[in-house]
Amino acid sequence: MAHDIDVTIVRAFLAVVDSGSVTRAAELLNLSQGAISQQIKRLEEIAGHPLFVRAGRRLVLAPEGRSLVAPATQMITANDNLWAALREPPFEGEVRFGAPYDIIGSYTPPILRRFSKAFPSIRVTLVCQDTVVLMSELKAGNLDLALTTEMTCSKGGETLRMDRLVWVGARGGEAHRRMPLPVSFGAEACIFRPIAIAALRKARREWIAVCEVSNMEPVRATLEADLAVAPLLSHSLPDSLEILSDRSLPKLPEFRINLYQAPHAKPAVQAFADHARRCISASLAG
Numbered sequence: 001m002a003h004d005i006d007v008t009i010v011r012a013f014l015a016v017v018d019s020g021s022v023t024r025a026a027e028l029l030n031l032s033q034g035a036i037s038q039q040i041k042r043l044e045e046i047a048g049h050p051l052f053v054r055a056g057r058r059l060v061l062a063p064e065g066r067s068l069v070a071p072a073t074q075m076i077t078a079n080d081n082l083w084a085a086l087r088e089p090p091f092e093g094e095v096r097f098g099a100p101y102d103i104i105g106s107y108t109p110p111i112l113r114r115f116s117k118a119f120p121s122i123r124v125t126l127v128c129q130d131t132v133v134l135m136s137e138l139k140a141g142n143l144d145l146a147l148t149t150e151m152t153c154s155k156g157g158e159t160l161r162m163d164r165l166v167w168v169g170a171r172g173g174e175a176h177r178r179m180p181l182p183v184s185f186g187a188e189a190c191i192f193r194p195i196a197i198a199a200l201r202k203a204r205r206e207w208i209a210v211c212e213v214s215n216m217e218p219v220r221a222t223l224e225a226d227l228a229v230a231p232l233l234s235h236s237l238p239d240s241l242e243i244l245s246d247r248s249l250p251k252l253p254e255f256r257i258n259l260y261q262a263p264h265a266k267p268a269v270q271a272f273a274d275h276a277r278r279c280i281s282a283s284l285a286g
Helices: 006-018 022-029 035-049 071-085 108-118 129-141 191-200 217-225 267-283
Strands: 053-054 058-061 093-099 124-128 145-150 157-170 182-183 206-210 231-232 242-243 254-261
Touching: 006 022, 006 035, 006 071, 022 035, 022 108, 022 157, 053 157, 058 182, 071 231, 093 108, 093 267, 108 157, 108 242, 108 267, 129 145, 145 267, 157 191, 157 267, 182 191, 182 217, 191 231, 206 217, 217 231, 217 242, 254 267
Parallel strands: 093 124, 093 145, 182 206
Antiparallel strands: 053 058, 145 254, 157 231, 157 242, 157 254
8 A cells, every 4th residue: 555745744844854943944935833833743643753852942853853854855856856857848048046155165066967967958157256246146137046145035035044154174273272363254245254253252352364355265275274264154164174162262143045036037047946946955964
């Protein structure tokens, strides 16, 4: 006898896994909190045991829930691939896609690889700029869609993932112990810069700028050389760097990875957006 699981309850499960709360999961999926709670309850009834436990204000996975993340992600990916195969026409043309430097190395390659394989006749033009610049370019019609890193999500956008801003340095490095604290920032338009500076000032931690450019290569070079620390998203770190646990460094807030599309997006752009959603959803199991 076949046993089928509604894909919507699996999406709700992964949304709560990513966001840590029913409220945020409801925002991600554009549903009510009651709908999300009911979907999680249905999945737990199928499983026969709770999938989440509460840790303070957050919901975290129970051991039984952790074992479901990988197959749940595979199910969503397979469902979306089937939907795409049924619905997506053989597009041609160009997609102009923007991403900020702080996540371009972690999230962009799998999106581009997957889309290129599915639509080899479509040329993708990649633009790397700070989030503020990308939003301006999108509004001006110079981009078709963009990923951004923001503390909130503006009208017309959708949040694909939550991630915490953390202090990062060389593995086994000493830069975080120096006074004043040497910091590598992005340029003036960098969204992380004012947040990190405000946190340092509130903590009364003296600092000095070592690098001020919105380009990950020089920032990474100063970090790997143990010349500075930097505020970066926790899921976008190369293996050569580590999250610093120094309690003298002020805590930084969570950010959203948002997706925006130009109004009246052509089918190729909508297809690219779907691939971005699937790739970032698949990364939640990592």
